[in-house]
Amino acid sequence: MSDAPTLPAVNREWHLLSRPVGWPKPEDFALVEAEVPTPREGQVLVRNLYLSVDPYMRGRMSAAKSYVAPFELGKVMQGGAVGEVVASDAEGFEPGDHVLHFLGWREYAAVSAQHAVKVDPDAAPLSTYLGVLGMTGLTAYAGLLRTASFKEGDAVFVSGAAGAVGSQVGQIARLKGASRVIGSAGSEEKVKLLVEEYGFDAAFNYKDGPVGEQLRAAAPDGIDVYFDNVGGDHLEAAIGSLNEGGRIAVCGMISVYNNTEPAPGPKNLARLIQTRGRIEGFLVGDHYDLQPQFVQEVGPWVASGALKYRETVVEGIENNLEAFLGVLRGDNTGKMIVKL
Helix, strand or coil: CCCCCCCCCEEEEEEECCCCCCCCCHHHEEEEEEECCCCCCCEEEEEEEEEECCCHHHHHCCCCCCCCCCCCCCCECCECEEEEEEEECCCCCCCCCEEEECECCECEEEEEHHHCEECCCCCCCHHHHHCCCCHHHHHHHHHHHHHCCCCCCCEEEECCCCEHHHHHHHHHHHHCCCCEEEEEECCHHHHHHHHHCCCCCEEEEHHHCCHHHHHHHHCCCCEEEEEECCCHHHHHHHHHHEEEEEEEEECCCHHHCCCCCCCCCCCCCCHHHHHCCEEEECCHHHHHHHHHHHHHHHHHHHHHCCCCCCEEEEECHHHHHHHHHHHHHCCCCEEEEEEC
8 A cells, every 4th residue: 555644633523413304404413423434445535625415415315216326324424525535545546646435524535436437627726527427417427428319409498507516517508509598596696696707698587587487588488398496387388388299308397395285286287298298307327438538528617718608606614514505595506516
């Protein structure tokens, strides 16, 4: 094993103490002091530099059966992270390498080499590997191009459009020749950002009035693709504006994540018969085969500034929970990142 640098005695990490009912509360979590782990054979010790907090993590706090195992009570949580290798007992990894992995919510992590991906800090800022060039970017790319079968000339509607995924969906659609790109967001500031910085053709604040009416005004000729991050009234509105052969890709439904009772479904599903429309859910984990193509196509857009991104950066492991709750409230513009 390579010589390890002098490490701190304490590794701070966030544990889930109880499963939240409705909105997560601070007492459901604890910031715990633990030992800095020693990497075993085939592992690297990573000092985390940036942590990701994402809406999907709310689902993992529940015991309900889902596509990924729930977080265990009394144990450290997980999430995307980028860090620097400080000790290695794995072939092909040296101290000083930077890696992307999924043992976030902590300062130091012992990561199996097979679950660590080297990233180049000179090619792009390290934080982008958690966002625009990472899982959120691939989510946008796969959901729009594969699940929603986007084609040139489509009119595209994106909900949660100022978020990390939504803002990228709209821009990729524009760069690939959409006839019209419409976004919804929750503040005037975000609406302005969508049009002025991200190049959306139209955007509206969903708090200003019924979503269906605002969408019809923004897309008088209807929509061909709806990328759903919100669910609820947004999904119903999109079905109402769907053109013949329209496609809906369901990425997330943040409007219902903290509901304690099931939310009523869209009342207008029969329109799918008239429009021959389709709704399909997807998970980014099923589309990692697109990762090389995604980086090859989107990387140059990011480097040239053709595709713009925002990050909301919160400093300090002690603020990790507050950053996560901020994502659920919609406090972030673009990707929410915690910098250690």
